[in-house]
Amino acid sequence: MDLRVPSGWFFTLLGVILVGMGLITPDARAALTDVNVNLYSGIAMLIFGLFLLLMARLAAGKSR
């Protein structure tokens, strides 16, 4: 099993959930937050998840 696949999917999913939260409730704030933290951290997790999946795809292509 290539660990990059399940963790890639996991972070992609987390990213989608957070970006969704950031878009649906863009004004969601805690007491001290000034920015749409769900949107930004969601985008970061989405990129990270897709990066892991891409790496796994490249590694699988090489070994074939």
Place this chain on the structure above:
Amino acid sequence: MKLAPVDYVILATYFAMVLGIGWMLRKRVSTSGDFLTSGRAVPVWITSLAFIAANLGAQELIGMAASGAKYGIMTAHFYWIGAIPAMVFMGLFMMPFYYGSKARSVPEFLKMRFDEKTRGFNAFMFAVMTIFSSGISMYALGLLLHLVLGWNFTASVLATAVIVLAYTYLGGLTSAIYNEVLQFFLIVAGFAPLAILSCAKAGGWHGIVSRLSETPAMTHSWKYIGNASDNPMGVEIFGVVAGLGFVLSFGYWCTNFLVVQRAMAADSMSAARRTPLIGAIPKMFLPFVVILPGIAAVALAKIAGPGGAHLYELPMKLGAAGVMVKDYDQVLTTLMAKFYPAGILGVGLTGLMASFMSGMAGNVTAFNTVFTYDIYQSYIRKGAPDSHYLAVGKMTTIIGVALSIGAAYLAGYYNNIMDILQFVFGVVNAPLFATFLLGMFWKRTTANGAFSGLVTGTFGAVLIWCFTVAEGKGGVFGHLYEFRSTMAQNFWIAIVAFTSCFLVTVVVTTFTAPRKESELEGLVYGLTKIRRDENAKWYERPVVLAVFVLVLAVILNIWFA
């Protein structure tokens, strides 16, 4: 702090994920070696991240933010002068013997190099220690979840323990290691936003420095270390460099089977040596994720908000004698409540749970290996077929989790016993490091020398703790000396434990007969061929990596001096 449905969804997804990884890896377990040592087949990037994640339990996460708020950037010494040099030493100089000897555990290496009684002593100490540390950490987590979310203590402790049991039982060490990598990512994903938000709100690093200008030692790691009375940690430079930097850190990172086991699972000698070296790179940046929020919290507590009150107040609890004292352990969770809306709050909480699970799985997998190979196979039943040891290993996993739960309840009832235990865990590896240093680099060292040194160092440390006092702890038998802080006490006792073990080992060795050199091949420096890796690409050579890591660590030390 109140959770929204989306936070529960994230938490549930994570739980499904760890169980799924365990389920997918169950087919890779057919021998006791697969289950307990991963069959030495794990890729290097995975062992490297697992190497640092196994140490990053919930207690460390909560404790580092707490220490950040209490002692400031000096807490980073645990990383920049503590862990990093030790990890480099481990990869360059000790891994060739650990991996090359084919030992399955640290106690087993002691048996190969010295004798049965040295192994027995270490295996027994280690088994007890892992159970209690996972119990103490479980207690800390259960208490925190109860305080912050109002969750039932028993229910949350049992639920997390059962999940850890399920995935380690299914996939053994491989499953624990794979999940530790996911857990490491999640810890960073859950807490890096908190570090960025809290630091930005406090005006960035410069803002923090100027807001804490009355207590400049909070933002300088080396400047105020000349005299113990000048810094909040109550330590001076010798205690930090020799006690923390040399003895405690080298002892922990080089001899604690919990972390060494991760490197031993690597798929080649070169990968095993690079495991701590590659792990050191993310490790040295972790202070920015785990310590920085604590320092930012203190700065935020000095900023007046719109209503006149401060933006943030350090959490308080009822201390001894009915006086309110600061409750640093709640800094991390109260910051999360202040900065995280629903969504990212779920990720943060999941990160906290993940850290707890990685720490606990680390303890459980180290415990079952040491118990199965070093206690059961050595003293209870020798020479059984491998399938028997696989069954014992699996059974030990269940027993280990059950004992940890018992220890968690014990921790709640007997706080004083836990003080002693926590102290013992802190210094138990200090004398052991002297034993390994002599054993690996001085071929004359004898088994009786090592054993007497180890026993002297270990019990000597406990005895000193019983006669000295710091912050109202210790001094069970008497009051001969008072340290400025428990940190200083730990550092100095570690120095004494190391030195006494070293001296006793050397003295007894000179009076006892050495082993034949032919028996020590592969175990001792000078009698072992170490591959130079000339054919490896430059970035795959351990020495190149080590130099890179050390230069980065020096830069960080100077930057925040």
